[in-house]
Amino acid sequence: MAGTLRQRGLDAQGYIEREGSLGKVPHDFRPVVAAARDRLLDVFGGRMHSAYLYGSIPRGTARVGRSDLDLLVVLRAEPADGDREDARLLGEGLDKEFRQIDGVGTLLYGRARVLSELERHDLGWFLACLCTPLLGEDLAEELPRYHPDxxxxxxxxxxxxxxxxxxxxxxxxxxxxxxxxxxxxxxxxxxxxxxxxxxxxxxxxxxxxxxxxxxxxxxxxxxxxxxxxxxxxxxxxxxxxxxxxxxxxxxxxxxxxxxxxxxxxxxxxxx
Structure with missing residues (x-):
């Protein structure tokens, strides 16, 4: 039974396992991820609580020139218009520099919203199960485990x-x-x-x-x-x-x- 569950993305207790890891990032995309990490720190600095990868790159299924870079950035406060513009410019810069990717998508949220009761089974689940930690403290530690219910x-x-x-x-x-x-x-x-x-x-x-x-x-x-x-x-x-x-x-x-x-x-x- 446990083997069957794991084949469907669940652990032995029936919880959804977190997908993706930095270890699964394909070799061609590692310079992109390294640059994203450095630039996130430069752009957001102390405003940023944590940052995550999601999508095909941390799952190891990305295709050179066809896949985009997907980022989730959690700020200590709710994002303002200036934060969104910073994220847009950061993405544009990475997309122009690295031929490996076809676009950059950056989700930007405040820590309080991610951990809110309203988002517990949406944005919170998304972070805990579909996002790979890249920078900062992992908010998944403050979220529950999830069943596919x-x-x-x-x-x-x-x-x-x-x-x-x-x-x-x-x-x-x-x-x-x-x-x-x-x-x-x-x-x-x-x-x-x-x-x-x-x-x-x-x-x-x-x-x-x-x-x-x-x-x-x-x-x-x-x-x-x-x-x-x-x-x-x-x-x-x-x-x-x-x-x-x-x-x-x-x-x-x-x-x-x-x-x-x-x-x-x-x-x-x-x-």
Whole structure:
């Protein structure tokens, strides 16, 4: 039983194991990570409580020239506009300097929010289970262990219905394949992850692999399986097809939002 659980990202007690580590960072990306560490210290200094990597680089699955660098920075106070601008400029600089990466995404939050009760099963879970410590004291030590249960499902992805109106606006504004391609990538990944967390408690495990997520979903919703499998492919290799975005905002997305609310309920409102 323990072996089966570990294969699905759980430990012997059924808790989600933390994925990723600095030891898994591929050789080609180590200079990028080292530069990010140094520049985070230079830019944020004493304002920063801790910093983390997440995504394909610390999981060891990053592809040179195709993967982005994902960072989570936790400040001692809530971030201000100046902090966000600093993070943007830091990311732009790294992206221009290192051919290994295709963009930098930096999440910026205050320590109090990360540890708040409201974020316990969303942002807190994300840090504790999906982020790899890079700098500072690891806030995972102040957070609980997590089971792949309905509460976690609801609080991580139970807000899809609220996102769809904005997705439609962004789709309408994207008037070229080049403008649509990043939207296809983003929405594809979001829908696959939402489809997976919909079935996560029944599947009883965790994975960040889009293909595995789609297959887990397919076992419970075979009538929608091909849509999610196709989205998993587009999450890695997006095209600029407007019809794909329309299918997400007018078919798959609304259906998934309704089914999610029926099974797990709706995510607690945020301020």
């Amino acid at each position: 309905s509460l976690l499902a609801r609080e991580t992805n139970g807000d899809l219905a609220l996102l769809l109106p904005r997705w439609r606006e962004r789709t309408a504004a994207a008037d070229s394949p080049e403008a649509r391609r990043p939207l296809v990538r983003f929405m594809s990944r979001h829908l696959v992850r939402t489809g997976f967390t919909l079935v996560m408690p029944r599947w009883n495990g965790w994975t960040s692999d889009l293909g595995e997520m789609a297959e887990a979903f397919a076992a419970y919703y075979p009538e929608r399986a091909e849509q999610l499998r196709a989205a998993a492919v587009l999450g890695h290799e997006p095209d600029g097809d407007a019809a794909v975005l329309r299918s997400y905002t007018e078919d798959l997305g609304p259906w998934l939002a309704e089914e999610y609310a029926r099974v797990h309920g709706v995510k607690a409102p945020r301020p």
